[in-house]
Amino acid sequence: MVVLKDKVDLYDSRGALIESEVPLGLISPLENAVIQKISSLAKRTIAVDLNGIENSVRTGKVGGKGYRIRGKEIDIPIVDRAEDIASMVKDMVCVREDDDTDVRIIAGGKRMAVTVPSKRMNAGVEYTTGFTTVAAAVTQTIVDLFNIDMFNASMVKAAVWGRYPQTIDFMGSNLKSILDVPQRNEGVGYALRNIMSNHIVALTGKNAMESAALSSIFEQTAMFETGDAIGGYERYHLLGLAYQGLNANNMVYEMVKENGKSGTVGTVIESLMERAIEDKIIFVDETYPSGFKVYGTKDMPLWNAYAAAGMLAAVLVNTGAARASQGVPSTILYFNDLLEHETGLPGVDFGKAMGTSVGMSFFSHSIYGGGGPGLFHGNHVVTRHSKGFLTPVIAAGCSLDAGTQMFSPEMTSGIVNEVFGVIPEFSQPLENVANDAKQAMGGM
Amino acid sequence: MAEERERLFMRAVKNKFSEEPTDVTTKFYTFGGWRQSARKREWVEQANKIAAERGIPMMNQDIGVPLGQRSWMPYQLSHTEIFCEPDDLNFINNPAMHQAWDDIRRTVIVGLDIAHQVLERRLGVEVTPETINHYLETVNHTMPGGAVVQEHMAEINPALAYDSYVKVFSGDDDLMDQIDKCYRIDINKEFPEDQAAELKEAVGKSLYQCVRVPTLVGRALDGGSISRHSGMQISMAFISAYKLAAGEAAIADFSYASKHASLLQMATMMPARRARGPNEPGGLPYGFLADMTQSFAKYPDDPVRAGLEAVAIGAVIYDQIYLGGYMSGGVGFTQYANAAYCDNILEDYTYWAADYIHDKYGGFTKMEPSMDNIESLTTAVNTYSLEMYERYPAAMEAHFGGSQRANVAAAASGIACAMATGNADIGVNGWYLSMLQHKERLGRLGFYGYDLQDQCGSTNSFAYRSDEGLPFELRGPNYPNYAMNVGHQSGYCGIPNSAHVARGDAFVANPLIKVAFADPSLPFDWANITREFGRGGLREFRPAGERTICIPPE
């Protein structure tokens, strides 16, 4: 059992104290009930576009872009019967009457959010059970409710499931999960990393601090699942979650406040250095003849957490000034470059944040692939290389964009915002996680 | 300052430019643009003719940048006397490069032991050298596309599949002596005595088939088809040679053995985002490609050459074909790659490094592994390499892109550390230090995303976490940091080769692959890689997989 001695003060997204001296373990994915609920809801909650299904079967446009099957169109009032559908789906999905199944109608029947009961998830090993359960239930419900005959039922199936199983994923589906199919994960344990930054922004309503928190929660939880946050590395990742993701000790907030009016990446580094020296995280290890001080540390994981917090602050300041997210990778890159030259200590994630941002800069500014910053995430081949410390910064920076991106959260993540964004654990994770930790302390 | 001696790249740079290699100034804009290149003149003529015939415009040198505002450079294939135009080294134009890749893709190694056990234990059929020879005769009928069991079969034209065959090898000399000569890859013949002994011990007493599926099958289909074609034709050959039922339960064991249990593929499949099946370049680890090179077998007294040959094949397979073709496409990547195998620039740096290692450490593998030593050796080699660019403007202009120079200097540094210690992981750590020093020194490095992996690399050199740690011989283009950016994997192939050659090892990672590619029947000569690329550029290389026999004559 890893013993953690660190304690942090937790604040909300506006810089107000929630609780002091919180043991680091209480914000761990292994202990924090809100973080666990976030993971659970990510698996269990599926958005159903009832309006989309109705259009798909009515026009024959099922199975993805460009597909149109004529002669099998079905004209049925799905949106009008949303309540009936919701009731039948709930009946099919729940295991017990009083379990944690939830079905909600949204947007006047155009959308439906279904949360599958934990009992179903715990009955097997796959995380895709949420999607498959809802997809199967919605399909059967529509077939039954509208008496679709067997010769045309496959159109309902395709409108719900997409082109699966011809495709490995659900291309053309009118259902949406936050997570992607396992076949699209880059490596083992990557499921929670496969959430586009734009989705994070949509979930939090473009709140930068909350976006950083939610993304950090997903990323650092994934680090436990990949096997990276084990043993000596457990503390390393939890400190990153605390200081970068959860604004521990109000550092991120204060650094932004100090530099928000006219500061640069360079001045954020000054703010960071002040704190790191004052808090005795770093010390002067050697002084060169020119007077240049080279810094050392006895706690590299904690230095990394400080640097990660500084990196977030730098992005918030520089990208915030531009109100344009395109500068996120550049800011990450040069924050780290300048920090290393300033201190003689390695940058965030020991060069991996810098390296990843080199690649992200390239792939967000060239012909070779990639796209705008909002499309990246921890499962993306370009941005997977820093283990948990980069995506929170990307999400936060994307939140601050005022509308310069073609592939904006509005364009890519509308249903995510509509259906998932009302769930408080997703929209305000910072406070919810902190309050759970506070509560757990009360019980100690 | 580096010792003064004749640089190995002098001939190449003097061939490129009329000025002295140390001159800082030259002339521009007066060369007639693209017309100074014979190849481009040829192409403009062809393109005009094609455009007129087909009624759709084609290549037009008046569109876009006016190529040829500076002196058009010929390229010397390193450690040869061959000069080519750069266009001839675009892999699309170079049939030798096609064949090198085809030879990899169309190869699988399939053990015979399990199949023989099925015959003897499950079916009670005796396996002897005679029956093995008969089987080999049969499989050399089926593999190129001959039918054996069913009536009225449509077969493959032998002239289209002449490059397809099955040979065998084993570490068991007694067994091999009883196999008909034409089917043998003879370890004793293809390797020096010491290497042969090591390989035979490593291969062991098992008998392995080296299967070459027709080049044309790999081109019409893909790498994933190779083990399937091979498995089908092997199974049919067993049925025919051993007079079995053509479809009883035991046959499934042949199928399973030849497609899975006894199968060694050259490359493994890729993840969904860049999905490819097996035997495609993304899944080919550096240790395997290094083992395919045969320089150390044929030139055992020149270990540095072995590293450089691995760099050359790595440049073409990984940088030009994989990243430049499969992942990227278009026409951008040739020059990233050919910097590493042309003009004897890397040659100069690496032989210098070898001399330095002998002087300072008393020979290969004698440097004590430590960060201080890595830093000291890398600094020396890297400084020499970068200094050459600075002292010889012609070399700087020959490697006009920062990514090219970064690749070459880091390759020299990485190979040096690999040879000095015999440890490829230490080699690649030296590579990454070279990159950091280069960036600091010149205030520039490579293209926009070039150093993603180089900034991650120091910390990932000796890591042991899930997708970070991996011995360098096992890494390849699917190692996450390496999956995207050109200008590295040529050197990455050279590093493990150099480490093991320095140790005197007969193979880098897999003895089966080392032996399989010692096969003299292959169309591509794996002991003389740069020479083959040069021959391809000069239109002297005859590839397999041509369809001439079944299309109307020109």
Next chain:
Amino acid sequence: MYERQFYPGTTVPAKNRRRFMDPKEKLEKIREVSMEEIVKILGHRVPGSEFKSIHPPLEEGNEPDCVIRQMVEPLDGAKAGDRVRYVQFTDSVYFAPIAPYVRAWMYMSRWRGIDTGTLSGRQIIEMRERDLERLAKELIEGETFDPAKTGIRGATVHGHACRLDENGLMFDAWQRYEWNAETSEVEYTKDQVGIPLDVRVSVGKPADEATLREKTTIFRADGVDMNKDEEVTKLNLRIHTLRTYAGFKPWEIGRD
């Protein structure tokens, strides 16, 4: 209040790097190029025309309730909704005043709201358009720009590593700039992407070699070799070493 050190080192290139990175050090203005001429070279709009917008002005009130937005002041161009545009420079290895990464370090130290990217043959900065124009003017007029060794080029950037022409100018395949033998000045006749200008824009006389070497930020064997600056070399090695060790057991570093 912590004060940045910026960069180690005792040699000329190190000191010059430090100077460029330090916002307290004023960049010397060397030449005058009118804003109209700058705008023409940039090629993003016709001088005098309105700035094109990519989104409505921020004051129209669509910003979400986000404390970071409340704390971080947007650029003028962000407030107005300007497009993000660029200026890009190529710096010759033959002692151009500044080197690509030094540009990035300098930009991130002196300016805010920027997106900058670095390659060997070009270095780009993207910014909201009206803010970019001000920055571009400062850069083109200032000491980081040399008419012969620095190029303003948006595409086809080849030349940073080529030998110089007979007048000491860096190669440019599009010949965006030309040598005026009468005035000994360099004149831009095309914009960043090679579209001909309606005027010739002089960017002045190139500096002589002695001046360039005095102001250089590049380490070279025929100038100041990096190995001669012990501090720069040592710090560089330290980063590599610590990164390497940290990839093995980061928690053990500093604890022996």
